[in-house]
C-alpha cells in the first residue's frame with residue numbers, strides 16, 4: 074500500500090464518508106485549497122481496485138505547543154521550542170473500517186513526520202482527536218496534554234523507537 078497526495082482531478086472526494094461530517098467536508102471543500110496555499114498537506118490511501126476511491130486520508134501541518142500542558146520532565150527538555158508536527162485530520166471511510174487501514178494511515182503519517190523531523194527538528198507530534206477516537210491514539214502511544222482529554226501528543230523519540238523495526 075502507498076499513500077499519495079490528494080489529487081482533486083483523480084480522487085472522488087464526494088464519495089468519502091467516515092461518518093463525521095466535519096471530516097468529510099474538510100476533504101471535499103478545504104483539503105485541496107489548504108494544500109495549494111501551502112498551509113497543510115493531505116494524503117490519501119487509494120483503493121487499489123479503483124484508485125479514484127479514497128479508503129482513508131490524513132492531513133499534516135505544524136502547530137505550536139503550550140509547554141505548560143506537558144509533564145514537567147518534557148517541559149524542561151523541550152523548553153527551547155514550541156514547534157510540533159500536527160496530524161490535523163485522519164479518517165477512514167466507513168466502508169473500509171475495522172480492517173487495519175486506520176492503523177496503516179496513522180503509521181504512514183508518523184513516518185512522514187519522523188522523516189521531516191530529521192531535517193527540521195521538532196520534538197513532538199500532536200493530534201486533536203474527535204470524540205470516540207482518543208483511545209485509538211492512546212493505543213499507539215499518544216498521551217493527553219494535561220487537562221485536555223482530546224488533545225494528545227507523542228514524542229518524536231518514542232515514534233523513532235517504535236518505528237525502528239518497521
Ligand SMILES: CC(C)(COP(=O)(O)OP(=O)(O)OC[C@H]1O[C@@H](n2cnc3c(N)ncnc32)[C@H](O)[C@@H]1OP(=O)(O)O)[C@@H](O)C(=O)NCCC(=O)NCCS
Nearest residue numbers: 163164165170171172173174175176202203205206208209
Ligand atoms: C478512528 C478510525 C481512524 C479507526 O480506523 P479503522 O480503520 O477502523 O481502525 P483499524 O481497523 O486500523 O484499528 C486498529 C486498532 O485500533 C482499534 N480502534 C479502532 N478504532 C478505535 C476507536 N475509535 N477507539 C479505540 N480503538 C480503536 C481497533 O480495535 C484496532 O485494534 P486491534 O489491532 O487491537 O484490533 C476510524 O474509525 C475513523 O475514521 N473514525 C471517524 C473519524 C475519526 O474519529 N477520526 C480520528 C480523529 S480525528
